[in-house]
Amino acid sequence: MTATPPETNIYPPSEDVLAQALAWREEGRKVALATVVQTWGSSPRPVGSQLAVDQDGKMLGSVSGGCIEGAVVHEAIEAMENGKTTLLEFGVSDENAWEAGLACGGTVKVFVEKLD
Amino acid sequence: MQRALLQSLLEAKAAKTPAAVVTELASGAQTLLTGEDWQGDLELTAAQRQAVLDALAVDRSGLLPGDSLFVQVHLPPLRLIVVGAVHISQALVPMAQLCGYDTVVVDPRRAWATEERFPGVTLLRDWPDDALETLGLDLRTAVVTLTHDPKLDDPALLAALASDVFYIGALGSKRTHAKRWERLSAEGISAEAFARIHGPAGLAIGAKSPAEIAVSVVAQMTEALRNGPPLPAAVRAA
Structure with missing residues (x-):
């Protein structure tokens, strides 16, 4: 038996997140992008990590290990509606302000923007 | 993000041209650098442009000094x-x-x-x-x-x-x-x-x-x- 390349690629390379965002938008769907812009302490995904979200909450990519995506998707859908950009902060320092937090004890800032 | 900007970015990535997106976090205004070409609605000073080029040279996305501008670096793949x-x-x-x-x-x-x-x-x-x-x-x-x-x-x-x-x-x-x-x-x-x-x-x-x-x-x-x-x-x- 020979090793063969996987037939289905379930892991999206980073550029596929952006390509998918554009493809969703061109299908007429509302789309937002979330980007990790700053981290302190241990954080699961480095600066520059991106998550694309569509109007139904469909996601590709990540901005954490899954800890804050729920809250980010909520804000992303808001951004699609009102067109405003937001800078979100998640972490132990902010646990009262957000239901979501990072169990790892790190802090991240995530920029959320609508794809026009 | 403007759709046209994302299209240009994806074209640059397909052509394996180094690119960077600069975002003003307060306003969401953006500028895209592809190769030597700057486009977008965010005006940058010469010093800010140099800082973007420096970030590109070391493949480091992050905030520029002052924390108001974020640079997302997109280098061709390894x-x-x-x-x-x-x-x-x-x-x-x-x-x-x-x-x-x-x-x-x-x-x-x-x-x-x-x-x-x-x-x-x-x-x-x-x-x-x-x-x-x-x-x-x-x-x-x-x-x-x-x-x-x-x-x-x-x-x-x-x-x-x-x-x-x-x-x-x-x-x-x-x-x-x-x-x-x-x-x-x-x-x-x-x-x-x-x-x-x-x-x-x-x-x-x-x-x-x-x-x-x-x-x-x-x-x-x-x-x-x-x-x-x-x-x-x-x-x-x-």
Whole structure:
């Protein structure tokens, strides 16, 4: 038996997140992008990590290990509606302000923007 | 983000042109740098543009001093050149692709380098020294030789040692590697330069199957990329 390349690629390379965002938008769907812009302490995904979200909450990519995506998707859908950009902060320092937090004890800032 | 800006960014990525997106976090205004071309509704000062170019040069996305501007760097992918269209390569190529590498397999032996064995993979059926010269080696490239045949592996290793590639791996036992040292030192390679070759290739995790060996090689490439020391110029063989 020979090793063969996987037939289905379930892991999206980073550029596929952006390509998918554009493809969703061109299908007429509302789309937002979330980007990790700053981290302190241990954080699961480095600066520059991106998550694309569509109007139904469909996601590709990540901005954490899954800890804050729920809250980010909520804000992303808001951004699609009102067109405003937001800078979100998640972490132990902010646990009262957000239901979501990072169990790892790190802090991240995530920029959320609508794809026009 | 403006759709036109995202389209331009994706075009730049497809053309393997370095690019950066600069975002003013307070307003969401953005400018895209592709190659030497700036476009978008965010005006940058000369100093800010220089800071963006500096971020691009070191492949570091992040906030510029003052924390009001965020730079997202988009460099062309890392490259892995695999010499030998062998069984291990069939596992190594998809794993490296998952890690974000563009992959090329080099093997002049036409029975090995077939589309059937490597569907959708870039294959060069040239001699490795010619192929590596055509491809051009740089700091964002890794070279792994897997043929076991000195006639194919050695020219590739000599080309890799004469370049800035961040990782060189050569399959083969310690005994094979010792013989390799005899041959390459006769070609004028110093002990210091030879030490750049990871041989036997891969982390020592007891890998046995082709796929396990590929895991160990991808892990070692990752270690060289993320934890490796910057390459001192004096170590380069050329």
